[in-house]
Amino acid sequence: MRFDSLTFYEGDILWNGINNDPRVAEPLGGYFTTLTVEAHTPSGWVPADNVILSEPLDPYAYYQIIDLDFDSIWGDGIRIRGSAGGTQEFTSIVELVVHGAMIAADFDGDNDVDPDDFNRFQSCATGPCLGPPSTGCYDADFDGDNDVDQSDFGMFQLCYSGPNIPLDPDCANYN
Ligand SMILES: [Ca+2]
Ligand SMILES: [Ca+2]
Numbered sequence: 179m180r181f182d183s184l185t186f187y188e189g190d191i192l193w194n195g196i197n198n199d200p201r202v203a204e205p206l207g208g209y210f211t212t213l214t215v216e217a218h219t220p221s222g223w224v225p226a227d228n229v230i231l232s233e234p235l236d237p238y239a240y241y242q243i244i245d246l247d248f249d250s251i252w253g254d255g256i257r258i259r260g261s262a263g264g265t266q267e268f269t270s271i272v273e274l275v276v277h278g279a280m281i282a283a284d285f286d287g288d289n290d291v292d293p294d295d296f297n298r299f300q301s302c303a304t305g306p307c308l309g310p311p312s313t314g315c316y317d318a319d320f321d322g323d324n325d326v327d328q329s330d331f332g333m334f335q336l337c338y339s340g341p342n343i344p345l346d347p348d349c350a351n352y353n
């Protein structure tokens with residue numbers, strides 16, 4: 179799938195009494211000094227380019243909520259990585275919200291619609307009114323009528339781009 183941005187929710191930096199109130203004492207840990215974004219691709223974890231933080235990482239701030247914007251990146255997983263600050267070198271996070279889009283027909287999430295994706299589609303085909311699709315194949319039922327048949331294939335064809343040729347994100351707008 180395509181990842182566009184994420185939101186990092188920092189957790190409790192007073193964890194287990196290690197830190198005192200950061201307004202009166204320098205935090206011993208619980209914060210990142212750097213933050214990068216990586217997507218999992220067929221060639222491993224790849225860093226996102228042009229990551230922009232909505233506010234700077236601040237060791238003295240509790241529960242920071244930071245939006246990270248970056249160039250769209252394709253993969254089947256996403257993670258943040260960073261260096262831990264302070265002598266205790268721990269970090270804290272309560273939630274990570276990821277924004278992106280599943281492009282229908284690009285089943286393997288590599289930003290094209292090619293024979294690899296077709297093989298997946300074909301293995302899911304049921305024929306007209308012969309649904310429901312088997313487990314794990316619901317995303318091949320593009321028109322949502324509980325089968326994977328010629329009408330779904332027609333939609334697949336609209337999105338076909340060829341190997342390593344970027345797909346048209348609007349091909350998914352079938353309605
Ligand atoms: Ca693909
Ligand atoms: Ca049908």
Ligand SMILES: [Ca+2]
Nearest residue numbers: 319323325326
């Ligand atoms: Ca269908």
Ligand SMILES: [Ca+2]
Nearest residue numbers: 288290292342
């Ligand atoms: Ca491909």
